Amino acid sequence: MDLVWDGIAQAFWLLVRGDRETYQVILRSTQVSGMATVLSVLVGVPLGTLLGLSRFPGRNVLIALVNMGMGLPPVVVGLLVVITLWRSGPLGGLHMLYTPQAMIAAQFVLAFPLVTAFTLASVQQLNPKLRTQILALGASRWQMLLLLLREARLPLLAAVMAGFGAVISEVGASLMVGGNIRGLTNVLTTDIVSATGRGDFARAIALGIILLALVYAASLAITTIQQRTRPS
Amino acid sequence: MSQPIIEGHDLQVVFGGRKVLDVPYLAVEQGEVLVIVGPNGSGKSTLLQVLALLLPAAGRLTFAGEAVNTRPDKSGLHFRRRMAVVFQEPLLLDTSVRENVATGLKLRGTRGHDLERRISLWLERFGIAHLAARSPRTLSGGEAQRVSLARAFVVEPEVLLLDEPFASLDLPTRYALMGDLKSVLARTSTTVVLVTHDRDEALALADRVGVMLSGRLAQIDRTEAVFRSPASEEVAAFIGVENVLRGKVASQQGGLAWVVVEGRILEAVSELAPDTPVLACVRPEDITLSLRRAGETTSARNRLAGHVARIDDRGSQWRVVVDCGFPLVVLITRQSGHEMGLAPGSEVAVAFKATAAHLIPRA
Missing domain, CATH: 3.40.50.300 (P-loop containing nucleotide triphosphate hydrolases)
Structure with a gap:
């Protein structure tokens, strides 16, 4: 039990003392996963809306791909991104491997199918007659889409949370494409892996607690937005 | 316009x-x-x-x-x-x-x-x-x-x-x-x-x-x-003219037609020529209903003798089906139904104005 208490005590000290390195890791985790989530929302919400509202040949094939994307193993994504960015790989010229940008790219690949699938489900659960009603109110097609997304905002926020939650707690891909370079590409999850490997359980537990707190803070923020936007 | x-x-x-x-x-x-x-x-x-x-x-x-x-x-x-x-x-x-x-x-x-x-x-x-x-x-x-x-x-x-x-x-x-x-x-x-x-x-x-x-x-x-x-x-x-009677114009004069329906003569406002097969439409609420002493007959046009075949209670109104050679649906208030003591078999007379009967030519 000492192990656990030590960890909690150390986490407390790391935060209270303002350990610069710890804060940097927290910040990097938030930035990398936050940016990956933002990009996934920018791609996933329009894509999910399109898949949810329109009918075209090949739509089912795309939806099946998106659903498969929800179950992508992070290590496979990591492997693909590493191969792509490898010096002799197709995008090797970008010299992006082992940078935070590479991690954002890998996390984006993991998160956007989630956001797309959740968006698809969100817009499909809306009453189909709502589109006609909104058009009847005098909406242009763009205004209709925006109003529909506003109607689906609660499940859409869940989509954002699902995307962020998945990538901030992911380790395989981040480790492979980032390399866990101290002060450059180490994030909370990769740091926990290496601390545990070193036998530095106290630090690993401390970072684990911080990671949980971070995820909770994000979900609290989203929940607050969700609940505030509904009139009583 | x-x-x-x-x-x-x-x-x-x-x-x-x-x-x-x-x-x-x-x-x-x-x-x-x-x-x-x-x-x-x-x-x-x-x-x-x-x-x-x-x-x-x-x-x-x-x-x-x-x-x-x-x-x-x-x-x-x-x-x-x-x-x-x-x-x-x-x-x-x-x-x-x-x-x-x-x-x-x-x-x-x-x-x-x-x-x-x-x-x-x-x-x-x-x-x-x-x-x-x-x-x-x-x-x-x-x-x-x-x-x-x-x-x-x-x-x-x-x-x-x-x-x-x-x-x-x-x-x-x-x-x-x-x-x-x-x-x-x-x-x-x-x-x-x-x-x-x-x-x-x-x-x-x-x-x-x-x-x-x-x-x-x-x-x-x-x-x-x-x-x-x-x-x-x-x-x-569809618009609730429940009485649509098949008949034929017997004669017509000055916009008033006499129509034979099941051997009875009805009077209707119409310009249709004699011998035209027609449907005579009468709205149930345009028909009045009164009790008739047993054996009393009526010869007045658009005043037909018959007996109550059925009463459907519709709350404040009764829908009464009168058999006068052909079924005729009449709507009366529940109150007047009670006052007359109306029941299936009651001997009644029904009447409506010539303007209440509307003729549609039948193909």
């Missing part, structure tokens, strides 16, 4: 190989309340959606003289914004009542003081100002439909299209809301097209009535004209 606000030519909608709408011509006059009645599935909602530019159709449409594309596209937006639609289901947005009423105006770019003033005005007119901050999910059906109506009126549309707006409301709420709609319409000059399966709504609200049967407009005319002189047996049956 001024130009119709909406004019449709050869409007057709085909679903799965079946023509659900086939209207060669329809004009909606400026400022009128046109009620389209018809049974469920007759295509009346389809017609409304075509007029609202929400459903593509074959044919031509003009709005205030301008040609409109009947296959809704971007150019349709300009016309859609001059109309408003209320559906049977209010389908309010997940925001406050006030924001719901604001939606149409905001979509049209109305802002600021004008926006606030108009929202408040229409919340007030439909008696929902006290609900402004509420979520639609907490509203009753009647309250929600009021919001839906306010949301449509607030944009001050040139044409208001109403699709069974009262159908899912309970009776007191329905009457209250119809009353409110009537008084609102009295003070605006909005053109209204209302679609309903309810004849009473047509009688209560319409300047003109169109009867929609199997995708076609079987008749469209002034309300009284449609209800008094249905154009066909089907129209008569």
Whole structure:
């Protein structure tokens, strides 16, 4: 039990003392996963809306791909991104491997199918007659889409949370494409892996607690937005 | 007469190989309340959606003289914004009542003081100002439909299209809301097209009535004209003329015809020539019923002797089927039924005016 208490005590000290390195890791985790989530929302919400509202040949094939994307193993994504960015790989010229940008790219690949699938489900659960009603109110097609997304905002926020939650707690891909370079590409999850490997359980537990707190803070923020936007 | 606000030519909608709408011509006059009645599935909602530019159709449409594309596209937006639609289901947005009423105006770019003033005005007119901050999910059906109506009126549309707006409301709420709609319409000059399966709504609200049967407009005319002189047996049956009697014109003089129905002679106002096979339509509420002493016969025209074959209790009214050689349906109040001690088998006499009988030539 000492192990656990030590960890909690150390986490407390790391935060209270303002350990610069710890804060940097927290910040990097938030930035990398936050940016990956933002990009996934920018791609996933329009894509999910399109898949949810329109009918075209090949739509089912795309939806099946998106659903498969929800179950992508992070290590496979990591492997693909590493191969792509490898010096002799197709995008090797970008010299992006082992940078935070590479991690954002890998996390984006993991998160956007989630956001797309959740968006698809969100817009499909809306009453189909709502589109006609909104058009009847005098909406242009763009205004209709925006109003529909506003109607689906609660499940859409869940989509954002699902995307962020998945990538901030992911380790395989981040480790492979980032390399866990101290002060450059180490994030909370990769740091926990290496601390545990070193036998530095106290630090690993401390970072684990911080990671949980971070995820909770994000979900609290989203929940607050969700609940505030509904009139009583 | 001024130009119709909406004019449709050869409007057709085909679903799965079946023509659900086939209207060669329809004009909606400026400022009128046109009620389209018809049974469920007759295509009346389809017609409304075509007029609202929400459903593509074959044919031509003009709005205030301008040609409109009947296959809704971007150019349709300009016309859609001059109309408003209320559906049977209010389908309010997940925001406050006030924001719901604001939606149409905001979509049209109305802002600021004008926006606030108009929202408040229409919340007030439909008696929902006290609900402004509420979520639609907490509203009753009647309250929600009021919001839906306010949301449509607030944009001050040139044409208001109403699709069974009262159908899912309970009776007191329905009457209250119809009353409110009537008084609102009295003070605006909005053109209204209302679609309903309810004849009473047509009688209560319409300047003109169109009867929609199997995708076609079987008749469209002034309300009284449609209800008094249905154009066909089907129209008569739908608008509630329960007595449609097969007969033949025996003679006609000066607009008064004598019709033989099952060996009895009826008098009707008609210009039809002798020997024309006809259907004589008599509305149940236009027939009076009185008791007859046993053995008494009657020779007066349009006064027929018979006996009560059946009584259907319809609450405040009784629907009495009188056998007078042919069945004749009569509506009487429950009270007068009790006073007469009416029961199946009672000997009765029925009478109606020559103007209450309407003749339709039969093919």
